[in-house]
Amino acid sequence: MDILNLTKNVEEDMIKWRRDLHRIPELGLDLPKTSAYVQGVLDELGIEYKTLVNGNAIVGLIHGGEEGPVMALRADMDALPIKEETGLEFASDNGKMHACGHDGHTAMLLGAAKVLQENRNLIKGKVKLLFQPGEEYPGGALPMIEEGAMEDPKVDAVMGIHNGHIFPEIPKGMIGIKYGPMMASMDRILLKIKGKGAHGAYPHDSIDPISMSFQIGTALQTLVSRETKPVDPVVLSICRIEGGFNQNIIPGMVEMEGTVRTLNRETRSRIARRIEEVSKGIAQSMRGDAELTYDFKYPPLINDEEFTKFFREVAVKVVGEDKILEMKEPVMGGEDMAYFLEKAPGTFIFLNNPKEIEGAIYPHHNSKFDIDESYFKVGAALFVQTVFDYLK
Numbered sequence: 001m002d003i004l005n006l007t008k009n010v011e012e013d014m015i016k017w018r019r020d021l022h023r024i025p026e027l028g029l030d031l032p033k034t035s036a037y038v039q040g041v042l043d044e045l046g047i048e049y050k051t052l053v054n055g056n057a058i059v060g061l062i063h064g065g066e067e068g069p070v071m072a073l074r075a076d077m078d079a080l081p082i083k084e085e086t087g088l089e090f091a092s093d094n095g096k097m098h099a100c101g102h103d104g105h106t107a108m109l110l111g112a113a114k115v116l117q118e119n120r121n122l123i124k125g126k127v128k129l130l131f132q133p134g135e136e137y138p139g140g141a142l143p144m145i146e147e148g149a150m151e152d153p154k155v156d157a158v159m160g161i162h163n164g165h166i167f168p169e170i171p172k173g174m175i176g177i178k179y180g181p182m183m184a185s186m187d188r189i190l191l192k193i194k195g196k197g198a199h200g201a202y203p204h205d206s207i208d209p210i211s212m213s214f215q216i217g218t219a220l221q222t223l224v225s226r227e228t229k230p231v232d233p234v235v236l237s238i239c240r241i242e243g244g245f246n247q248n249i250i251p252g253m254v255e256m257e258g259t260v261r262t263l264n265r266e267t268r269s270r271i272a273r274r275i276e277e278v279s280k281g282i283a284q285s286m287r288g289d290a291e292l293t294y295d296f297k298y299p300p301l302i303n304d305e306e307f308t309k310f311f312r313e314v315a316v317k318v319v320g321e322d323k324i325l326e327m328k329e330p331v332m333g334g335e336d337m338a339y340f341l342e343k344a345p346g347t348f349i350f351l352n353n354p355k356e357i358e359g360a361i362y363p364h365h366n367s368k369f370d371i372d373e374s375y376f377k378v379g380a381a382l383f384v385q386t387v388f389d390y391l392k
């Protein structure tokens with residue numbers, strides 16, 4: 001069966017859905033219009049679903065003709081607080097914008113759902129459709145999982161697509177795949193370095209948190225350069241440091257805030273522990289103290305090696321060998337698809353379909369970002385072929 005022919009039949013639908021969604025961008029975990037729209041389409045397609053996260057997430061279920069495993073397909077649906085400047089006929093005018101292409105993800109998943117529902121008798125098992133809010137912020141995958149999205153029926157494998165050009169090195173029209181770690185964890189740290197304030201001319205009366213912050217800032221870099229294997233990438237960036245009032249007052253406290261990124265779970269927990277030990281140790285040795293708030297945000301996104309190999313064969317059938325690019329390096333950006341991939345083996349792929357606006361390609365999260373809709377049939381076909389091959 002030629003899957004691309006099947007998804008070509010739903011191309012017009014997908015473009016319409018994408019444009020309708022593009023006009024009504026919503027943010028975070030609050031997607032009432034978007035969620036209602038997707039539910040409306042699922043109703044039309046006769047696909048059963050339930051909602052989670054106060055109605056802002058949707059879990060659809062397609063029953064195959066026979067019993068078998070459960071394959072989940074995921075799309076994120078949220079937009080960004082950017083005023084759109086594409087000049088497109090279907091541009092949004094509410095001050096928000098689908099500037100990361102999640103409208104495309106939702107449209108491709110709906111297109112795949114339509115084809116799968118029409119051909120459900122060919123499926124041995126079930127297909128779960130995960131429509132999630134809040135990928136950009138504050139994360140919608142985790143609350144969905146906590147509310148049971150990956151259970152009942154339990155998901156055996158999961159797959160997701162990011163379109164646009166997250167990884168600009170991939171030429172247009174190609175599919176980027178990656179074995180193992182693909183995207184980094186993204187955590188926030190906040191350090192409160194505590195001392196005692198005094199007159200700048202009487203430093204001996206102070207417990208100086210500014211001197212402590214110099215030492216701590218320098219020492220934290222050695223967690224990367226001296227304690228981490230050089231081939232295990234870690235980013236530790238202090239991006240805000242704040243304390244003090246003027247030239248002759250030693251303050252009582254300094255705040256340091258930053259981001260930590262890693263590509264494996266053990267490194268991540270070790271770095272978190274060591275940031276606290278080093279900061280506290282230095283502050284205490286200088287008669288002060290340090291308090292760390294470590295916000296564990298998205299975990300590293302790790303593709304299952306075996307499933308990714310399986311997916312590669314699937315993708316060769318759909319797009320051909322020459323359209324597949326095996327990424328050598330991961331990216332240090334984050335993605336909350338990572339949570340789903342912690343619950344079930346699977347893979348996340350990049351579909352490179354940027355579209356020019358006024359002769360130039362603009363990056364993700366830019367007010368002139370756009371995606372090429374003619375590739376939706378490819379994304380949908382990758383979903384459909386993966387399901388057919390996994391549930392056969």
Ligand code: NI
Pocket residue numbers: 100101102135162
């Ligand atoms: Ni995105």
